[in-house]
Amino acid sequence: MSAVAGFLAAGLIAGCADSAAKKEYDVPRALCGIPLDRGLVSPFLPAGKKIAVRETRPVPSRKQCRVDVDGKWAFMANLQWWEKDVDVSTVVAANPETDKAPQSTGDDFFYTGTGAVKLVKGCKNPDHARHLLYTSIMVDDPDLGDTAAMKKLANAFTAAVGKSDACA
Numbered sequence: 001m002s003a004v005a006g007f008l009a010a011g012l013i014a015g016c017a018d019s020a021a022k023k024e025y026d027v028p029r030a031l032c033g034i035p036l037d038r039g040l041v042s043p044f045l046p047a048g049k050k051i052a053v054r055e056t057r058p059v060p061s062r063k064q065c066r067v068d069v070d071g072k073w074a075f076m077a078n079l080q081w082w083e084k085d086v087d088v089s090t091v092v093a094a095n096p097e098t099d100k101a102p103q104s105t106g107d108d109f110f111y112t113g114t115g116a117v118k119l120v121k122g123c124k125n126p127d128h129a130r131h132l133l134y135t136s137i138m139v140d141d142p143d144l145g146d147t148a149a150m151k152k153l154a155n156a157f158t159a160a161v162g163k164s165d166a167c168a
Contacts, residue, residue: 025051025069031077032065034160040153043146044075044114044139061131063166076138077157079166081131092117097138109154113145114138116154123167135161 027038027045032055045051048069056064061082067075082091088108092098097115108119120133135158139145161167 021047023047024049027051028053028067031067031157032063032079034077034157034164036153036157036160040149040156041075043149044144044153045069046074046141046144048074061128072140074140076136078136078138079161080134080136081125081128082134084130084132086132088117088119091134091136095136095138098136111147111150111154113147113150114140114142116150118154118158120158120162120167123162125166125168133161133166 023042023045025048027042028051029035029038031041031053045067046069050070052068052071054066054068056066058064061080063079065077066073080091080094088110092110095115095117098110098112098117108121110117116135116137118135120135123133125131125133135154137150137154137157139150
């Protein structure tokens with residue numbers, strides 16, 4: 001086999017591998033009942049064939065929206081009610097993707113390329129009268145991390161939560 005033929009064969013194989021690594025599923029339009037621009041979520045989801053979105057309430061103060069791709073955890077968005085007197089550093093430390101995140105301007109927003117925690121300012125809910133609502137986002141694959149994209153997603157998700165039934 002000539003060097004040129006070998007090079008072409010390698011290129012075809014690489015091309016096939018790249019084309020196989022695509023999203024064959026529809027990115028969800030909402031997480032935890034909160035509508036979101038798919039373009040904000042898509043960069044944090046891996047290639048795959050099948051997507052499943054599960055919403056759970058492991059405790060009354062937390063709503064989790066977990067996204068699995070091909071049966072593997074890929075992305076999670078949460079609504080977390082915390083007592084008003086809990087320091088934000090405790091909230092950040094409780095979210096593994098942000099525990100080493102630098103603080104953004106103000107005391108209410110921490111983010112990295114693979115996670116974010118943000119206070120939903122002005123959110124009131126009679127079921128959580130002595131609590132503050134935080135959103136959190138976690139991405140499993142560090143190779144999909146993007147700090148600027150995470151900041152946009154966290155801001156959009158938190159703003160949408162602030163306009164939702166969670167803040168009655």
